[in-house]
Amino acid sequence: MFEFDLFELTRATVTTLVGLTAVLASLGVILCSSPIYCALYLIGHMICLALLFLLYNAEFIAAVQIIVYAGAVMILFLFIIALLGGKKEIQEPSTERSLAIAFVATMLGELFLSATVGPTRPIEGTFDVQTVAEVGGSAKAIGLELFSRHVVAFELASVLLLVAAVGIICLSKFSYVPVRRRMK
Amino acid sequence: MIDDVIDFFEPYTYLIIGSVKAFVIAGALLGIVPALVWLERRLMGRFQVRLGPNRVGPFGLGQPISDSIKLLFKESIIQSSADKFLFHLAPAIVVFTAIVTFAVIPFGEPVKVFGQEIGLWVANVNIGLLFVFAISGMGVYGMVLAGLSSNNKYSLMGGLRSSAQMISYELTLGLAALSIVVLTGSLSLIDMVNSQDSYPNILIQPLAFLLFFIAGIAETNRAPFDLPEAEQELVAGFHTEYTGMKFAMFFMGEYINMVTMSALVTLLFLGGWNSYGVPAWPIVAFSGKVLFLLCVFIWLRSTYPRIRYDRLMTFGWKVLVPISLLNLLVTSVLVVL
Numbered sequence: 001m002f003e004f005d006l007f008e009l010t011r012a013t014v015t016t017l018v019g020l021t022a023v024l025a026s027l028g029v030i031l032c033s034s035p036i037y038c039a040l041y042l043i044g045h046m047i048c049l050a051l052l053f054l055l056y057n058a059e060f061i062a063a064v065q066i067i068v069y070a071g072a073v074m075i076l077f078l079f080i081i082a083l084l085g086g087k088k089e090i091q092e093p094s095t096e097r098s099l100a101i102a103f104v105a106t107m108l109g110e111l112f113l114s115a116t117v118g119p120t121r122p123i124e125g126t127f128d129v130q131t132v133a134e135v136g137g138s139a140k141a142i143g144l145e146l147f148s149r150h151v152v153a154f155e156l157a158s159v160l161l162l163v164a165a166v167g168i169i170c171l172s173k174f175s176y177v178p179v180r181r182r183m184k
Numbered sequence: 185m186i187d188d189v190i191d192f193f194e195p196y197t198y199l200i201i202g203s204v205k206a207f208v209i210a211g212a213l214l215g216i217v218p219a220l221v222w223l224e225r226r227l228m229g230r231f232q233v234r235l236g237p238n239r240v241g242p243f244g245l246g247q248p249i250s251d252s253i254k255l256l257f258k259e260s261i262i263q264s265s266a267d268k269f270l271f272h273l274a275p276a277i278v279v280f281t282a283i284v285t286f287a288v289i290p291f292g293e294p295v296k297v298f299g300q301e302i303g304l305w306v307a308n309v310n311i312g313l314l315f316v317f318a319i320s321g322m323g324v325y326g327m328v329l330a331g332l333s334s335n336n337k338y339s340l341m342g343g344l345r346s347s348a349q350m351i352s353y354e355l356t357l358g359l360a361a362l363s364i365v366v367l368t369g370s371l372s373l374i375d376m377v378n379s380q381d382s383y384p385n386i387l388i389q390p391l392a393f394l395l396f397f398i399a400g401i402a403e404t405n406r407a408p409f410d411l412p413e414a415e416q417e418l419v420a421g422f423h424t425e426y427t428g429m430k431f432a433m434f435f436m437g438e439y440i441n442m443v444t445m446s447a448l449v450t451l452l453f454l455g456g457w458n459s460y461g462v463p464a465w466p467i468v469a470f471s472g473k474v475l476f477l478l479c480v481f482i483w484l485r486s487t488y489p490r491i492r493y494d495r496l497m498t499f500g501w502k503v504l505v506p507i508s509l510l511n512l513l514v515t516s517v518l519v520v521l
Contacts, residue, residue, distance in 0.1 A: 040329075070318075075325070075351060079328075
């Protein structure tokens with residue numbers, strides 16, 4: 001009597017809707033004139049990305065996406081907008097603007113062209129849904145991969161981040177002028 | 185016909201059970217809020233050697249109902265300079281994130297109803313703890329947006345303070361919880377409870393418990409860390425311009441966050457629904473611990489004065505974060521050895 005698979009249908013619909021929302025939100029980021037709303041569109045976009053990760057069974061990456069980008073980075077964006085006073089920018093036609101629109105239109109055209117040429121292919125990796133389930137969750141799978149095959153790169157990245165953090169503290173704590181005087 | 189319908193829905197039983205559980209728990213959380221307000225006012229009264237609400241009904245039990253009715257029927261005022269959309273959105277974010285966070289909190293062992301095993305949680309995700317942090321981190325947006333959209337300098341200050349405070353204390357919260365993750369080897373809250381069946385984690389991680397609890401109080405914006413709404417300096421902080429039910433929604437968020445935080449402390453450190461020899465149903469043991477922690481929250485509010493804002497940040501960054509890092513380091517070394 002009922003032939004279709006309700007689960008797959010719902011999943012496909014939800015995935016498409018979330019993807020569409022992500023695209024619309026990212027359009028909102030560049031088209032909106034108020035900085036607060038731009039930031040909010042970006043948050044919306046991040047959340048949609050996290051939802052897409054979630055729909056493809058990557059719970060750990062989804063949670064990290066929300067914690068790092070939507071939770072920490074964007075809060076600082078909003079913080080700065082609040083401190084500087086987010087005024088609406090006045091939009092007037094200019095050459096740069098039309099150039100930008102032409103660029104975006106070209107990119108979109110290319111996107112449609114690539115869509116007609118052939119279907120996108122998934123990247124082949126070590127893990128699929130079953131191996132991840134055997135290991136015991138996506139967090140463990142990522143941990144195993146990261147700390148076995150990519151441990152050097154991982155440690156190097158952490159050193160890089162540490163240097164950046166120390167650099168930021170140095171830049172903000174000590175003013176630039178005395179450093180230049182010493183140079184003379 | 186009915187057989188057809190039953191056959192059709194057979195594979196989706198878990199979906200139906202899940203939706204019912206989601207509705208029940210969301211409803212229960214919203215219902216708990218007035219009860220908590222009543223408890224807080226009664227207890228605060230006792231702590232301050234006065235009676236507290238006692239006119240409406242026995243023991244003042246009717247007070248929350250009359251308060252709710254008052255808040256529902258109050259005129260909703262929005263000043264003309266506010267950003268209308270964000271002004272309406274902000275309280276909704278606060279309540280929504282508060283309720284969604286509770287989705288991964290388990291509060292008992294699975295029970296069998298009509299041969300169907302039902303877990304006493306909405307969702308058993310294997311990244312449970314991370315999910316809690318992710319969603320509760322989104323709750324900050326409600327406060328920031330409330331501050332931004334109100335177009336009022338006190339609101340703005342309150343919003344900024346709350347975001348700075350919550351980002352700072354989230355670190356301590358996460359690091360303290362990480363030591364338990366290292367001990368358990370899992371991010372799932374159910375695994376954590378199961379690993380504590382012989383003794384609760386507070387016995388081996390007392391420092392982490394203390395750090396987690398302090399950071400938890402700061403995360404829920406409760407006294408003595410309720411700087412975002414310090415009356416002396418900021419009128420009422422980020423919700424200065426809010427009236428009626430939208431004003432109440434901020435408090436709903438705060439109280440639900442309190443329950444979630446107490447539940448998290450119970451799950452991570454107090455052994456969840458393990459009752460350690462005391463004859464009690466798992467769910468009763470769990471609720472008892474949560475209720476006790478909620479009373480501690482209220483007790484702290486009536487005991488400590490609010491601390492100054494710069495001291496709060498110094499305390500967070502220069503005391504709590506280093507201690508929690510050290511604690512995590514020592515725990516990891518001990519686990520590896």
